[in-house]
Amino acid sequence: MCNLETEGTKYACGHYAITRKLRKIDCNLDTCIHSRRHHMPCYNCDYHEKFLGPDAKETVTAYSKDFCDQCSVWYKSRR
Template sequence: MCNLVTEGFKYACGHYIIERKKDKVDCMSPYCTHSRRHRNPCPNCACDRYYGPDASETVLGFRPGFCPECKPWYNGRNGAR
C-alpha cells in the first residue's frame, strides 16, 4: 500500500484533517492501484485501492472546536443530515 506525506490541522476532538498532500511514498507493488508498477489497464482489477497510514503528518496548527466530521455528532444531531 502506498502512503502519503501530508500537512494538516489537529482539532480539539483529536482528529487530524489533511490540508495538503505533499508527496507519495510508492510501495512499488503491482497490486496497488496508486503504485507506478500497477498495470494499466488491469483486467478485473481487485488491487488495493486505498492508501496506507500517512508516512508523515506535519501539524500546521491546532484548531479549537470539533472537526467537520464530529461537529454534527456533538451538536446533538447524532449525525443526521
C-alpha cells in the same frame, strides 16, 4: 500499500485533517492501484489494493479549538 507525507490541521476532538499532500511513498507493488507499477488498463482492479496506508508523516501546521466537521455534526445531533 502506498503512503503519503502530509500537512494538516489538528482539531480539539483529536482528529487530523489533511490540507496538503506533500509526497507519495510508492510501495512498488503492481497489485496496488496507487503504485506507478500498477498496469493500466487493469481488468482486475476489483481485487487489488484500493486504499492508501496510514500517513508516513503527518506535519501539523495549525491547531483548531473547534471539533472537525464530522464530530461537530455528531455532537450537534446528540443535543
